[in-house]
Amino acid sequence: MTRKFNFYAGPATLPLPVLEQIRDEFVDYKGMGLSLVETSHRSKVYDGIHHQAMALVHELLGVPDNYKVLFLQGGATLQFAMVPLNLLGKGEHCDFTVSGRWAQKAYDDTAKLGSVQVLFDGAEDHYTSLPDPVSLKVSPGSAYLHLTSNETIGGIQWQQWPDTGAVPIVADMSSDILSRRIPVEKFGLIYAGSQKNLAPAGATVVIIRDDLLEKSQDNLPVYLSYKIHAQKDSMYNTPPVFVVYALKLVLEWVKSVGGIEEMERRADERANAIYDVIDTYPDFYHSPVARKDRSKMNVVFRLPSEDLEKRFVAETEAANMLGLKGHRSVGGCRASLYNSMPVEGAHALADFMKAFVGKYG
Ligand SMILES: *Cc1c(COP(=O)(O)O)cnc(C)c1O
Numbered sequence: 001m002t003r004k005f006n007f008y009a010g011p012a013t014l015p016l017p018v019l020e021q022i023r024d025e026f027v028d029y030k031g032m033g034l035s036l037v038e039t040s041h042r043s044k045v046y047d048g049i050h051h052q053a054m055a056l057v058h059e060l061l062g063v064p065d066n067y068k069v070l071f072l073q074g075g076a077t078l079q080f081a082m083v084p085l086n087l088l089g090k091g092e093h094c095d096f097t098v099s100g101r102w103a104q105k106a107y108d109d110t111a112k113l114g115s116v117q118v119l120f121d122g123a124e125d126h127y128t129s130l131p132d133p134v135s136l137k138v139s140p141g142s143a144y145l146h147l148t149s150n151e152t153i154g155g156i157q158w159q160q161w162p163d164t165g166a167v168p169i170v171a172d173m174s175s176d177i178l179s180r181r182i183p184v185e186k187f188g189l190i191y192a193g194s195q196k197n198l199a200p201a202g203a204t205v206v207i208i209r210d211d212l213l214e215k216s217q218d219n220l221p222v223y224l225s226y227k228i229h230a231q232k233d234s235m236y237n238t239p240p241v242f243v244v245y246a247l248k249l250v251l252e253w254v255k256s257v258g259g260i261e262e263m264e265r266r267a268d269e270r271a272n273a274i275y276d277v278i279d280t281y282p283d284f285y286h287s288p289v290a291r292k293d294r295s296k297m298n299v300v301f302r303l304p305s306e307d308l309e310k311r312f313v314a315e316t317e318a319a320n321m322l323g324l325k326g327h328r329s330v331g332g333c334r335a336s337l338y339n340s341m342p343v344e345g346a347h348a349l350a351d352f353m354k355a356f357v358g359k360y361g
Contacts (some may be wrong), residue, residue: 022245052248
C-alpha cells in the first residue's frame with residue numbers, strides 16, 4: 001500500500017505505528033479472546049487504559065496536580081455550551097475574543113446562555129489577525145476569558161497568552177493541543193476535540209482546574225456537569241472506549257519520539273518548510289494572514305487564480321497528497337500539519353509547491 005500524505009483539517013492523519021498496533025490488537029486484545037471494543041468499560045483492562053491515558057495527558061502536557069483531565073463526548077462543540085453552563089454563574093458575564101469561525105461558534109452558544117463581552121472581533125480584517133495579547137485587558141468582574149488558541153479555518157494561532165490576573169482563561173485548543181509547550185497554569189480550562197492532534201474522532205479532552213469544578217451547579221443535567229465527570233473519573237457513563245485506547249497509543253508514541261518538545265520541533269520544521277516557499281514566491285503564493293499570527297498547524301494560502309488553485313489541488317492528489325483544498329468559507333488552499341504528519345510530508349509538499357511555480361508561474 002502507498003500511504004498518502006493526509007493534509008485534511010480533521011479527522012487527521014495518525015502515526016502509522018499506532019494504526020498498525022490497533023490492527024494487530026483489534027480482534028484479540030492481548031490474548032483476552034475478545035476485542036477491547038467488546039469489553040466492559042468497568043473491566044480492569046479498560047480501567048488501566050483509561051487511567052494510563054489520563055496520566056499521559058498530565059505528563060506530556062505538564063498538567064499541574066490541581067487540575068483534572070476529563071474524557072468526554074460531543075466534540076469540542078458540546079464544550080461551547082458546557083463551559084458557560086458550568087462556569088458562568090447567575091448574574092455573571094464572561095469575556096470573548098472572536099478570532100474566527102470557531103471562536104464565533106463558541107461565542108454564539110455562550111451568548112444563548114449568558115452575558116458576554118467581546119474584547120476583540122476580527123471581522124473587519126476577515127479574521128486574518130489576532131489581538132496583541134499584552135494590551136488585551138479583561139473586563140471587571142469577568143468570570144473567564146474565552147479564546148481559540150488556533151483558528152483551524154483562518155490559519156491564525158496565538159503565540160503568547162494575555163495576562164488576565166485572577167480571571168481564568170478558557171481555551172479551545174482543538175487544533176493545536178500537544179503541538180507546543182503551553183503554561184497550563186495560566187489556564188482555568190482547556191478543551192480539545194480528539195480528531196486533529198490526538199486520536200480518531202469521538203472524545204474531547206477537558207483539562208480543568210480543581211477550584212472551577214466547584215462552580216458546576218447541582219441542577220445541571222448530569223452529563224453536562226464537569227463536577228460529576230470529575231468525581232467519577234470520566235466513567236459516570238460509558239466512555240468512548242476505542243478512542244481512549246487509540247489516544248493512549250498516540251500519547252505513548254509521542255512520548256517515545258521525544259514528547260512535546262519534539263512535537264514542537266516538528267511543528268516548526270513543517271510550518272517553516274511551507275511558509276518559506278510562500279515567502280520565496282510572493283508573486284505566486286500568498287498568505288492572507290498576519291505574519292505574526294501565522295498558524296503552524298493550518299497553513300492557509302492562495303494562488304494567483306482559482307483555476308490554478310483547482311489545478312494545484314488536483315495535481316497534489318495525483319502526487320498522493322490529500323486534503324489541500326481550503327475551507328469552503330475562505331477558499332484557496334490549506335495544508336493542515338498536525339502532530340502525526342511526518343516532516344517528510346511537509347517537505348514533499350514544499351518541493352511540490354516549488355515545482356508548481358516552475359510549471360505555471
Ligand atoms: C474542529 C474544531 C472544533 C469542532 O470540533 P468537533 O469535535 O467537531 O465538535 C472546534 N474548535 C476548533 C478550534 C476546531 O478546530
